[in-house]
Amino acid sequence: MTHPSDPGPAPVLALKDISKSFGAVRALRDVSLELFPGEVHALAGENGAGKSTLIKTLAGVHRPDAGQVLLDGTPVAFHGPGDARDAGIAVIYQEPTLFPDLSIAENIFMGRQPRRALGRIDHKATHAATAGLMRRLGVELDPDRPARGLSIADQQIVEIAKALSFDARVLIMDEPTAALTGSEVARLFGVVRTLREQGAAVLFISHRLEEIFKICQRVTTLRDGAWIASEPLDGMTEDDLVRRMVGRDLDELYPKQDVEAGEVALSVRRLTREGVFTDVSFDVRHGEIVGLAGLVGAGRTEVARAVFGIDRWDAGEVEVDGRILTNGAPSTAMAAGLALVPEDRRAQGLVMDMSIERNIGLTGLRTTVRAGLMDRGAERSRSLDWAVKLQVKYARIADTVNTLSGGNQQKVVLAKWLATGPRVLIVDEPTRGIDVGTKAEVHRLLSELAADGVAILMISSDLPEILGMADRVLVMHEGRLAAEIPRSEATEETVMAAATGRAAA
Amino acid sequence: MTVTAPNPAPAAEVPKSSGTRLVDRVFRMRELAILVVFLVMIAVTQAGNSEFLSEQGIKDLLLNATILVLVATGQSLVVITRNVDLSVGSTLGISAFAAGLYLQDGGNPVVAIALAVLLGIGFGLLNGLLVSFGQVPALVVTLGTLYIIRGIDSIWVGSRQITAADLPDGFVDFGSGGVSAVPYLALIALAVLVATAYCLRQFGSGRELYALGSNPEAARLAGIPVRKRILIAYTFCGALAGLAGALYLARFGNVDSSTGNGYELTVVSAVVVGGVVFTGGSGSVYGAALGALLLTSINSVLPALGVSSVWVMAINGILLVLAIAVDRIVALRVASALKKRNARHG
Numbered sequence: 143m144t145h146p147s148d149p150g151p152a153p154v155l156a157l158k159d160i161s162k163s164f165g166a167v168r169a170l171r172d173v174s175l176e177l178f179p180g181e182v183h184a185l186a187g188e189n190g191a192g193k194s195t196l197i198k199t200l201a202g203v204h205r206p207d208a209g210q211v212l213l214d215g216t217p218v219a220f221h222g223p224g225d226a227r228d229a230g231i232a233v234i235y236q237e238p239t240l241f242p243d244l245s246i247a248e249n250i251f252m253g254r255q256p257r258r259a260l261g262r263i264d265h266k267a268t269h270a271a272t273a274g275l276m277r278r279l280g281v282e283l284d285p286d287r288p289a290r291g292l293s294i295a296d297q298q299i300v301e302i303a304k305a306l307s308f309d310a311r312v313l314i315m316d317e318p319t320a321a322l323t324g325s326e327v328a329r330l331f332g333v334v335r336t337l338r339e340q341g342a343a344v345l346f347i348s349h350r351l352e353e354i355f356k357i358c359q360r361v362t363t364l365r366d367g368a369w370i371a372s373e374p375l376d377g378m379t380e381d382d383l384v385r386r387m388v389g390r391d392l393d394e395l396y397p398k399q400d401v402e403a404g405e406v407a408l409s410v411r412r413l414t415r416e417g418v419f420t421d422v423s424f425d426v427r428h429g430e431i432v433g434l435a436g437l438v439g440a441g442r443t444e445v446a447r448a449v450f451g452i453d454r455w456d457a458g459e460v461e462v463d464g465r466i467l468t469n470g471a472p473s474t475a476m477a478a479g480l481a482l483v484p485e486d487r488r489a490q491g492l493v494m495d496m497s498i499e500r501n502i503g504l505t506g507l508r509t510t511v512r513a514g515l516m517d518r519g520a521e522r523s524r525s526l527d528w529a530v531k532l533q534v535k536y537a538r539i540a541d542t543v544n545t546l547s548g549g550n551q552q553k554v555v556l557a558k559w560l561a562t563g564p565r566v567l568i569v570d571e572p573t574r575g576i577d578v579g580t581k582a583e584v585h586r587l588l589s590e591l592a593a594d595g596v597a598i599l600m601i602s603s604d605l606p607e608i609l610g611m612a613d614r615v616l617v618m619h620e621g622r623l624a625a626e627i628p629r630s631e632a633t634e635e636t637v638m639a640a641a642t643g644r645a646a647a
Numbered sequence: 648m649t650v651t652a653p654n655p656a657p658a659a660e661v662p663k664s665s666g667t668r669l670v671d672r673v674f675r676m677r678e679l680a681i682l683v684v685f686l687v688m689i690a691v692t693q694a695g696n697s698e699f700l701s702e703q704g705i706k707d708l709l710l711n712a713t714i715l716v717l718v719a720t721g722q723s724l725v726v727i728t729r730n731v732d733l734s735v736g737s738t739l740g741i742s743a744f745a746a747g748l749y750l751q752d753g754g755n756p757v758v759a760i761a762l763a764v765l766l767g768i769g770f771g772l773l774n775g776l777l778v779s780f781g782q783v784p785a786l787v788v789t790l791g792t793l794y795i796i797r798g799i800d801s802i803w804v805g806s807r808q809i810t811a812a813d814l815p816d817g818f819v820d821f822g823s824g825g826v827s828a829v830p831y832l833a834l835i836a837l838a839v840l841v842a843t844a845y846c847l848r849q850f851g852s853g854r855e856l857y858a859l860g861s862n863p864e865a866a867r868l869a870g871i872p873v874r875k876r877i878l879i880a881y882t883f884c885g886a887l888a889g890l891a892g893a894l895y896l897a898r899f900g901n902v903d904s905s906t907g908n909g910y911e912l913t914v915v916s917a918v919v920v921g922g923v924v925f926t927g928g929s930g931s932v933y934g935a936a937l938g939a940l941l942l943t944s945i946n947s948v949l950p951a952l953g954v955s956s957v958w959v960m961a962i963n964g965i966l967l968v969l970a971i972a973v974d975r976i977v978a979l980r981v982a983s984a985l986k987k988r989n990a991r992h993g
Binding site (some may be wrong): 148201222224225227235241252255257263 | 848849850851854855857858860861862864865866867869870871894924927928981
């Protein structure tokens with residue numbers, strides 16, 4: 143490993159030959175990492191490559207089985223998150239860890255409040271210090287406001303303020319941009335650059351490769367828990383990085399097969415739900431992948447929910463293979479051969495504490511029942527079958543779903559619905575928050591399903607995905623269908639123009 | 648999901664330098680609301696029965712509330728950490744009997760009170776250890792200790808009974824005496840209440856109780872000693888239940904094996920009516936104390952107005968449901984108000 147542009151400062155924090163196992167799973171094997179002051183360092187790897195374990199080791203949550211954590215060159219042992227914090231390491235987790243009932247000021251200084259005589263908290267100083275931090279970050283947040291109700295972006299600002307408040311020398315950010323809009327990302331990057339200029343070391347994790355190239359100087363890649371490379375990003379291409387992460391040249395990310403479209407499978411006519419979407423009509427044919435694009439909040443997910451019967455519609459009609467669906471009845475939709483893979487897999491797609499086997503089995507409860515009792519054997523073989531088909535990576539089929547990485551969880555949701563043998567499949571953001579390798583697999587799978595005659599409606603905010611996978615693109619704008627664009631004419635420009643309401647339908 | 652408090656108009660910007668804190672103001676509004684309900688109730692009663700607020704009337708009102716206020720104060724700490732202690736009634740009963748037995752044999756009243764408190768601390772520690780280290784839901788653990796302590800009490804006390812005649816005169820006088828209309832017992836409760844509120848607000852460990860009730864996982868990641876804090880909350884709750892036992896003895900002079908039976912539910916009602924959110928993280932001991940005052944006063948108000956006391960339970964229940972409904976509605980409003988503020992801040 144080389145660090146060319148470093149005129150020789152010592153790493154502020156380093157991992158040396160770290161190994162960590164959870165039961166039989168080896169999460170990290172002899173991983174090394176060096177963080178220098180004044181650099182933003184990317185940590186790249188697919189889901190399940192060991193990034194989270196590495197972060198938690200740096201944060202003092204996990205203790206390594208072997209290897210050393212070096213702070214300023216001296217080995218240290220963190221016995222808990224408090225130790226790491228006292229050493230100047232701040233972690234901003236994927237899901238913000240705030241106290242909703244407490245004020246922003248208290249959130250920032252919890253456990254380290256400025257004190258007056260007799261150990262009493264100095265509320266005034268806490269308030270003033272918080273106001274100062276907010277000024278430094280250039281944001282207007284009232285220090286006395288409770289954290290409840292803050293947007294994800296503002297929650298992240300509070301987390302960053304927390305890191306600033308104890309002059310963190312190392313800032314670790316785990317997918318900070320996953321839930322942010324473009325302008326919020328820009329603001330965040332501004333803050334990160336400032337921190338770097340002030341001499342902090344930043345470890346940055348993101349699935350968005352372009353962000354890595356935008357803000358980071360060096361990158362360390364992990365694959366299956368092993369260290370692959372640490373190198374400067376200068377001169378690297380996205381393809382190089384993907385190759386490191388996946389370990390092979392990525393087969394096409396969008397392996398779309400050309401399929402002759404068949405009969406109309408799903409027909410939505412003048413569907414309206416008051417105040418949510420209006421007069422939405424479209425058809426999806428067997429063998430076709432139809433992309434549903436639009437800005438967040440345009441009503442795409444809402445249309446999908448109504449079609450599947452989760453929400454009621456006020457006017458219009460939905461037909462699956464000529465059968466008219468009952469308003470607000472998911473069970474008739476399922477019986478007609480409709481399946482919906484929801485956007486939020488944690489909240490809507492999976493029972494996180496249940497096993498993989500049971501989760502996949504949930505949609506088959508009707509078919510795997512014998513004489514009124516569950517046929518556990520049938521459930522298991524059905525689940526195993528699908529888990530294998532989709533190449534879900536797991537230790538045992540009886541493991542709970544929350545032990546899986548994000549990409550594998552998504553595969554389980556897919557398996558659960560594919561096991562019903564759907565004729566029409568609606569997928570909502572099928573690859574959000576999952577890594578490139580799994581993404582390509584999900585795309586291959588969708589393409590194969592279409593080739594088998596399944597009609598697919600794919601909602602996605604990922605434009606390249608829409609353009610790469612869809613035979614036709616429907617674009618929604620403020621609750622209405624704004625455009626229908628055939629594959630040949632679909633470009634980022636035409637889709638975005640329709641999505642932002644700049645083009646006539 | 649539940650903030651307990653009405654939000655001041657969302658447009659009202661808090662002056663940055665003043666000591667007024669939005670979060671606190673919001674809590675005070677909640678407490679103010681209970682206080683208003685309480686005062687209106689008293690005023691109406693006084694109008695209907697001018698004897699109600701005589702010196703003796705006020706004294707009775709305060710005396711009745713004292714014991715509930717004490718136990719509710721301790722319970723609030725536990726509820727704030729997103730736990731609950733259902734064993735307080737049993738603890739109160741057994742401590743009262745222990746203190747009584749000691750006094751019956753000619754013991755010193757101060758030592759008797761200390762004995763009751765120590766007993767309470769012991770049971771509080773037991774609950775705290777089981778909940779924090781056993782990682783068992785508090786509702787189940789303390790339901791268990793409720794029966795265990797009550798069982799020990801029943802075996803130990805049997806059919807024995809302590810009456811005022813068994814107690815030293817000074818102790819009984821202390822229980823019913825006071826400075827004009829304010830009973831000594833109420834002064835003790837007030838002192839405990841103010842001290843607790845001060846510690847919760849002014850010391851790091853107090854704020855940490857709120858933090859870990861608000862988001863336990865975040866509390867762990869922030870390096871807060873979660874188990875230790877839960878242990879402290881339970882121990883304190885037990886200590887106050889013990890102290891309440893001793894004061895119960897002084898006030899009523901009559902203790903048997905069923906003393907404090909079912910009291911835990913009254914305590915939890917008072918705490919929730921007082922605006923301490925059952926899912927942890929918000930509320931104040933002042934609110935809980937006001938809730939206790941409100942609930943006990945209904946017992947005196949209804950007879951004074953000539954309403955049959957059979958209504959007391961139903962009214963307590965209505966108040967409880969109302970309090971939760973109001974909290975929920977207010978929470979939703981606060982959430983949307985905060986969102987609007989958010990939007991303006993971009």
